[in-house]
Amino acid sequence: MKDCLSCFRKKEEEVERKIRTNDLEYNQQFGYASNYISTSKYNVFTFLPINLFEQLQRVANAYFVILLILQVIPAISSLTPVTTAVPLVIVLSITALKDLVDDVRRHQSDNLVNNRKSQVLRNGRLTEENWMNVQVGDIIRMESDAFVAADLLLLSTSEPHGLCYIETAELDGETNLKCRQALVETAELGDDNHSLGQFNGHITCEPPNNKLDKYEGTLEWNGEKYSLCNDQIMLRGCVLRNTQWCYGVVVFAGQDTKLMMNSGQSRFKRTHIDQLMNVIVLWIFGFLVCMALICAIACGVWESYVGQYFRAYLPWEVFTNNPAEIASLVFLSYIIILNTVVPISLYVSVEIIRMGHSLFINWDSKMYYAPKRTPAKARTTTLNEELGQIEYVFSDKTGTLTQNIMAFNKCSINGKQYGDVYDRDGNPMDITEFTKKVDFSGNVYSDKSFTFYDQTLLDDISKGDENVTNFFRLLALCHTVMPEEKNGLLDYQAQSPDEGALVSAAKNFGIVFLARTPNTITIKDQDKEVTYELLHILDFNNVRKRMSVIVRTTEGKLLLLCKGADSIIYEHLSQNCTDLQTVTTEHLNKFACDGLRTLCLASKELDPNYYEEWKSRHHEASTSLEDRDEKLDVVYEEIEQDMMLLGATAIEDKLQDGVPDTIANLADANMKIWVLTGDKQETAINIGYSCNMLTDEMEDVFIVGAHSKEEVRVELANAFKKIKDMVGCRDVMIKDPRATSMVDMGDKEFALVINGHSLVYALEKEMEIEFLNVASLSKAVICCRVTPLQKALVVELVKKHKQAVTLAIGDGANDVSMIKAAHIGVGISGQEGMQAVLASDFSFAQFRYPFIKFYM
Structure with missing residues (x-):
C-alpha cells in the first residue's frame, strides 16, 4: 500500500x-x-501478544496465569491444569473477543474512509483516486x-x-x-x-x-x-x-x-471498585501465601521427625528426601490447592453487572427527552458504580443549568433603559408583536414570536432617534452571522446563540441584516437597502473578549463598531463617556441582578489617513508566521481606543426544567456544588440564587475579586478566619485540606464567589491550599469569568487534595477539558454542539436527569 x-x-x-x-x-x-489513516489498535500479527499483555495488567489475570504455570508442573500439582485453564481461557477469550470486535469495526471504518473516492488533478486532468492515495x-x-x-x-x-x-x-x-x-x-x-x-x-x-x-x-x-x-x-x-x-x-x-x-485517546479512568478489587486480590494472595507457608513449615517439621518412618509406605515422587526441599515443593503445592480463595469469577461478575447497569441507563424512559428525541447514553461501562459515590459536582452554567436559548430582553441606549413595562394590574405589556412579514424582495420583516415589553423603544424608533438607530445598526453590522432562506423566510445561521439573538433583535426593530459577501454587508435600514463595505473583522477571542468590524459607509465614512464584555469595553472608551458610563453601569447591574447576559456596544469614526497607516501595520502582522495572534492583538488594541459608548444589551437565558429542585436536593445530600462559568460575577451570583445554590439563610457569601496576589491571599485569609471563628475550625486545617471534610458546620452555611483574575493566583502552588480550604468549607462555590483551562485546573486541584469522587457536567467545547479531568464526565446535548458529549462518559439531554436517577 x-x-x-x-x-x-x-x-x-x-x-x-x-x-x-x-x-x-x-x-x-x-x-x-x-x-492513509489507521485508528485500530491491532493487526493480525500483533493482536494476541498485545491484547494478552493488556489483560495481564490486571492483578487477578496475572495471578491465574502464574497459577496455571504452576499446575503444569507434575511434582507440585495435585490438580489437573484444566480446572484453572478453562475458566481463565474463557475470561481472557471473552475480553479478547470484545476487543477484537471493537477493533474489527475500527478496521472497517478505516477501510471505508481510506477507500472513499476523490477527484484529484494530476497532469492537468481530473482522475479518481482513493482518499489514502x-x-x-x-x-x-x-x-x-x-x-x-x-x-x-x-x-x-x-x-x-x-x-x-x-x-x-x-x-x-x-x-x-x-x-x-x-x-x-x-x-x-x-x-x-x-x-x-x-x-x-x-x-x-x-x-x-x-x-x-x-x-x-x-x-x-x-x-x-x-x-x-x-x-x-x-x-x-x-x-x-x-x-x-x-x-x-x-x-x-x-x-x-x-x-x-484532535482524536487522541482520552485518559483512562479507573473506578474505586477496580482499585479496591486489585488491593483485595493482593491481600487475599498475601493471605494465601501465609497459609501455604504455615503448611509448608509444618510439613518440613513433620518430614524431619516423623515422615522418614512412613516413606516406605507413602513414597514421594520427588527427586529428593531433604525435608527443606520437600517443604518448598509443598509450599507451591498448597498455593495450587488453596487457589480458590481468589475467585476467578469476581471480575466476570462485575463486568456483567456493569454492562447490565449501562443497558438500564440507556433504556430508562424517564431520562428520555421527547422534544429532541434524545435518550440517556452510557458511553462507558466501567464507571457505573462511581455514580453513587460523588461528593463534588462541577457544572457549567450556560446551556447546562440554563437553556442556552437566547431572547433579547432589555437594553440601555445612551443612558436610557428599555424593557419591563407593566400595566396597572402588574402584567407585562406586550406591545411589539409586529404583524409585518419579510420576504427577500422587499419589506422590513420581523418574527411573530418576537416580543419586547416597552412601548417607548418602539416610539423612539418611529421618531427616528439617532442613538437608537445607531445602536441597532451596530447589532446588524458587527457579527459573523450568515443569512439563509428557509421556506421563504430569512433565517440566521449564528455560531453562538447570543449573536443570533442580537441580530434577530435588530431585524425586529427595523434594521434588517440581509446579506454578506467577503467585502460587503447589506442591511435594510427602515425600508431602505444599504450596502456597507466590509474592510476588516477584528475577531473575538477569550483574551480580547470583544469583536469589532471596520466598515465604510455609502458616504465614505470609516466606522469602527465594537461589542464585548463591559469590563473590557470600558477600558477602551473616550474620557467623554464618563457620565454615560456611570449610568450604563447602573443599568448593567440591574440587568445582571435579573440574571441576564450583558454586552456593551461602542463605536467611533476613523480618520482616513490614520486608517491607511494602521492598515499597513495590520497587513504586516497578518502575514507574520511567528506570534501572529499576539501581533494582531497589539494592532487591534491600537485602533480600538477612544470609542464612544452606545449602550448595552441584556439577553435572557432561562433555567432548564427542574434545575432549582435538583440542586436543592443535591445540597441536602451534602454534595458540594461548584459552578464554573465564563459569565460576569453579577450574572453568576443571580443565577446562583435562582437555582437555589445561594440562599438568603447563608451566613455569608465571600467574594474574592482582587487583582493582585497579596490581595487575593488577604481576602482568602479573612474568609477562612471568619468561618473558623464561627464554626471552631482548627489551625492545622490550613495545612491539610482533607481535614475540612471532617468539620462539623452545624447549621451554618457559607458560599464562595471568585473571579477568574483572582483564580489565577488562587491556583498557584503556594496558595492553592488556602483557596481549597475556604472552598471546601463553603456549601456552594461559583467561579466566574474563568477560562476552559481554569475549569480543568480547579477539578484537578480537588482531585489532588481530596479523597473524593468528582463529576463534571457541561455542554460546550469549553467544558471538554473539565469533563475529561473529572472522575466522571457528563455531557449535555445542548445548543453548543456535541463536543462535550463526545468527550463524556455519560450523556443526557437535561441537567436534572442523572442526579434525579442516581442521587435522589
Whole structure:
C-alpha cells in the first residue's frame, strides 16, 4: 500500500511546512504523511501478544496465569491444569473477543474512509483516486455534499467572490453552516483544469497541530506574497454545502490533519471498585501465601521427625528426601490447592453487572427527552458504580443549568433603559408583536414570536432617534452571522446563540441584516437597502473578549463598531463617556441582578489617513508566521481606543426544567456544588440564587475579586478566619485540606464567589491550599469569568487534595477539558454542539436527569 506507513515514520519535529502545489516529488522529500489513516489498535500479527499483555495488567489475570504455570508442573500439582485453564481461557477469550470486535469495526471504518473516492488533478486532468492515495500538494475538486478528504487551502469556488459553505458537525457538532473564502487572486482560476494544473504556488505554513480555529501561513505566487488564515482552510471531516464545486490544495493529510490530531485517546479512568478489587486480590494472595507457608513449615517439621518412618509406605515422587526441599515443593503445592480463595469469577461478575447497569441507563424512559428525541447514553461501562459515590459536582452554567436559548430582553441606549413595562394590574405589556412579514424582495420583516415589553423603544424608533438607530445598526453590522432562506423566510445561521439573538433583535426593530459577501454587508435600514463595505473583522477571542468590524459607509465614512464584555469595553472608551458610563453601569447591574447576559456596544469614526497607516501595520502582522495572534492583538488594541459608548444589551437565558429542585436536593445530600462559568460575577451570583445554590439563610457569601496576589491571599485569609471563628475550625486545617471534610458546620452555611483574575493566583502552588480550604468549607462555590483551562485546573486541584469522587457536567467545547479531568464526565446535548458529549462518559439531554436517577 503506497506510503501507508509514512504516518508512522519517525522524523524530526516540524518547525514549519513547505509545500509546492502540483509538485509531488518536491513535497515527498520532507516525508509528509499520506492520507492513509489507521485508528485500530491491532493487526493480525500483533493482536494476541498485545491484547494478552493488556489483560495481564490486571492483578487477578496475572495471578491465574502464574497459577496455571504452576499446575503444569507434575511434582507440585495435585490438580489437573484444566480446572484453572478453562475458566481463565474463557475470561481472557471473552475480553479478547470484545476487543477484537471493537477493533474489527475500527478496521472497517478505516477501510471505508481510506477507500472513499476523490477527484484529484494530476497532469492537468481530473482522475479518481482513493482518499489514502491523496498526497500533500495535490489539488482536489469537490462537489456539493461531499466530505473534505484532507485539510485543504481553498483555491476557487463556484460562488461569487470565492465563497463556499461548509458544515462542521463531525468536528464540533455544530450543524450551522460556516463560510470559507478563497483569496481573490486564486479565485480567478475558476474551474479551468489547465490553469489549476499549472498553478505553482509555494505555501509556507505552521506545522501540524490540533487547533481547529487557527491556521497561519503564506502563499507565494507570481512574485506576490499573500497571508493565509483559517478563513481559507477547509478541514478534513467537513461537508461542502450550498456550493456547486470548489478546488483546494492539500496542506495536511492523514494523521497530520487537525481532525486526527484532535482524536487522541482520552485518559483512562479507573473506578474505586477496580482499585479496591486489585488491593483485595493482593491481600487475599498475601493471605494465601501465609497459609501455604504455615503448611509448608509444618510439613518440613513433620518430614524431619516423623515422615522418614512412613516413606516406605507413602513414597514421594520427588527427586529428593531433604525435608527443606520437600517443604518448598509443598509450599507451591498448597498455593495450587488453596487457589480458590481468589475467585476467578469476581471480575466476570462485575463486568456483567456493569454492562447490565449501562443497558438500564440507556433504556430508562424517564431520562428520555421527547422534544429532541434524545435518550440517556452510557458511553462507558466501567464507571457505573462511581455514580453513587460523588461528593463534588462541577457544572457549567450556560446551556447546562440554563437553556442556552437566547431572547433579547432589555437594553440601555445612551443612558436610557428599555424593557419591563407593566400595566396597572402588574402584567407585562406586550406591545411589539409586529404583524409585518419579510420576504427577500422587499419589506422590513420581523418574527411573530418576537416580543419586547416597552412601548417607548418602539416610539423612539418611529421618531427616528439617532442613538437608537445607531445602536441597532451596530447589532446588524458587527457579527459573523450568515443569512439563509428557509421556506421563504430569512433565517440566521449564528455560531453562538447570543449573536443570533442580537441580530434577530435588530431585524425586529427595523434594521434588517440581509446579506454578506467577503467585502460587503447589506442591511435594510427602515425600508431602505444599504450596502456597507466590509474592510476588516477584528475577531473575538477569550483574551480580547470583544469583536469589532471596520466598515465604510455609502458616504465614505470609516466606522469602527465594537461589542464585548463591559469590563473590557470600558477600558477602551473616550474620557467623554464618563457620565454615560456611570449610568450604563447602573443599568448593567440591574440587568445582571435579573440574571441576564450583558454586552456593551461602542463605536467611533476613523480618520482616513490614520486608517491607511494602521492598515499597513495590520497587513504586516497578518502575514507574520511567528506570534501572529499576539501581533494582531497589539494592532487591534491600537485602533480600538477612544470609542464612544452606545449602550448595552441584556439577553435572557432561562433555567432548564427542574434545575432549582435538583440542586436543592443535591445540597441536602451534602454534595458540594461548584459552578464554573465564563459569565460576569453579577450574572453568576443571580443565577446562583435562582437555582437555589445561594440562599438568603447563608451566613455569608465571600467574594474574592482582587487583582493582585497579596490581595487575593488577604481576602482568602479573612474568609477562612471568619468561618473558623464561627464554626471552631482548627489551625492545622490550613495545612491539610482533607481535614475540612471532617468539620462539623452545624447549621451554618457559607458560599464562595471568585473571579477568574483572582483564580489565577488562587491556583498557584503556594496558595492553592488556602483557596481549597475556604472552598471546601463553603456549601456552594461559583467561579466566574474563568477560562476552559481554569475549569480543568480547579477539578484537578480537588482531585489532588481530596479523597473524593468528582463529576463534571457541561455542554460546550469549553467544558471538554473539565469533563475529561473529572472522575466522571457528563455531557449535555445542548445548543453548543456535541463536543462535550463526545468527550463524556455519560450523556443526557437535561441537567436534572442523572442526579434525579442516581442521587435522589
